[in-house]
Amino acid sequence: MARVAVLHNTLDGRGGADAVCLHVCEALQAVHDVTLVTLSRSSLADLNALFDTDADVRVHRPAGTGVVCRAFDALPDRYGPQLAARSVLLRRLFAPHAADFDAAVSTANEFDLPLPSLQYIHFPQFNCRHAAAGDDPRLDPLWSRLAGVGDRSLPADAHLLANSGWTADAVESIYGRRPGVLAPPVDPVPNPRPWEDREAGVVVLGRLAPDKRPLEAIGIVDGVRARGYDLHCHLVGSTSTIYADYARRVAAAAAERSYVTLHRDAARERVMELLATHRYGLNCKPAEHFGMAVAEYVAAGMVAFAPDTGGQREVLDGRSDRLFDSTPDAVATMTAAVANDDRPTLPRDRYASDRFHAAIREGVAAVLGTAEGVA
Incomplete structure (x- = not known):
């Protein structure tokens, strides 16, 4: 059983990326000692109810998180959620504790981390101006430099996953490395009406x-x-x-x-x-x-x-x-x-969560194997 840190900048937006974070915690908690590190005020109980998950892990919120959250919460309606800035801060606050873990999993995109990691990328949060489909936020060069990825390179021991082929293209265009594609977990709805x-x-x-x-x-x-x-x-x-x-x-x-x-x-x-x-x-x-x-x-x-x-x-x-x-x-x-009274034709079980959970466990095992020098 390894000590694994799951990094997520904020769960307060309550979107798809946050659901992925909860599923990652759920997938790993039975086989590893998991700590969720986040700048978020939301409780696991509330998020589990929202996302129909069963994450039950230790949560570490760095000192001052409440003040930081209130400051960021005052910005989004006018300036957006500032996820890159939150991630820069999270990385800085996590760094002193990194030695306490054997590996990290980011569910909030790419990071320059001082330990082996599995990084799940919903869309690149840094150097976005270099992606054809990305935004060009004014402070992107600053946040990218402060995040330690201003040279458009990621740690060699980082294993990368993307949520879609489209996102994988964007990651490759920025960092020259193509992630594997693992779609997020979406289980079939039970008992649908005819x-x-x-x-x-x-x-x-x-x-x-x-x-x-x-x-x-x-x-x-x-x-x-x-x-x-x-x-x-x-x-x-x-x-x-x-x-x-x-x-x-x-x-x-x-x-x-x-x-x-x-x-x-x-x-x-x-x-x-x-x-x-x-x-x-x-x-x-x-x-x-x-x-x-x-x-x-x-x-x-x-x-x-x-x-x-x-x-x-x-x-x-x-x-x-x-x-x-x-x-x-x-x-x-x-x-x-x-x-035309069109009917549905696509398979309902295409993105079932058991597929996602198994892939995450395999990905962390690969990271830990790399950390131990195993091919």
């Missing part, structure tokens, strides 16, 4: 945040209804102090429409019920690095729609009749599927 018994409604799953574009999703449903199809919409969103102002705007837009229902921080059982009883799933975030919500729609036996960019194209097998490039195109694409 298609004929499902409600003609749209589920929009994801945190209430600007990048997820729930307001655009409402506009798409408005457009389909304007073409004569009586769809209703369920916005199922986790909320966070990080995006409090934006969440209030979404709530106001939902309240103006009788056919839109907002479910804030819904229990997992309620989320599963909505996915199992409705026909359509909609994602509106462009360049989604993987698309956890899209994968959940597929796992529920729904017909899913998403922007024609990013890893979600892989989840939907590149189907042009499920992908769109603008709000008008989304309205036309969804309207055609409803009018």
